[in-house]
Amino acid sequence: MVIIFVYMSHKTKREDVPNIVSEPMVEYAISPSRFDLFSGILSKSVKEFNPMGFDAIKVARTGFSKLVLMTLAKKISLNIQELANILHISERTLQRYDDDDIIKTEYAEKAVELARLYTRGEEVFGSIDKFKLWIKAPSLIFNGEAPVTILDTSAGFDMVFRELGRIEHGIFA
Numbered sequence: 001m002v003i004i005f006v007y008m009s010h011k012t013k014r015e016d017v018p019n020i021v022s023e024p025m026v027e028y029a030i031s032p033s034r035f036d037l038f039s040g041i042l043s044k045s046v047k048e049f050n051p052m053g054f055d056a057i058k059v060a061r062t063g064f065s066k067l068v069l070m071t072l073a074k075k076i077s078l079n080i081q082e083l084a085n086i087l088h089i090s091e092r093t094l095q096r097y098d099d100d101d102i103i104k105t106e107y108a109e110k111a112v113e114l115a116r117l118y119t120r121g122e123e124v125f126g127s128i129d130k131f132k133l134w135i136k137a138p139s140l141i142f143n144g145e146a147p148v149t150i151l152d153t154s155a156g157f158d159m160v161f162r163e164l165g166r167i168e169h170g171i172f173a
Contacts, residue, residue, distance in 0.1 A: 060109040
């Protein structure tokens, strides 16, 4: 997170008192690398998207187009079969959607969770490419499965998020 301090000065009528800082104002901004994944993918749904706040809820409730979903899949290097498994939708049904069709909210919710996971992975690994390699590599922590294969359940998402927290804090299995 980037913190920018902006100091406000005020003019005084007395000449013996110089212009001074009355109080600092603080502006918080999300660092660009963390925001890139969402801004590029979901910008067609929401102009300014906060992946960890109410914006994620709004997008999950209203849904977004198949084109946005497929852009997400391409950005995070998932093929249509992997995406369909995670969303609990058949590949054929997913293919039948037109690019402009709004996907059902249950699929949108999973897609938002997937995008949040990849954003978190990018934070922990320092690069989306490193995270993409890790998530597709079999791991003993996940009983020899690649983390991406257990994302078809909410428990799988929880396990992967917890493991990212462990990695971030230097706790390796």
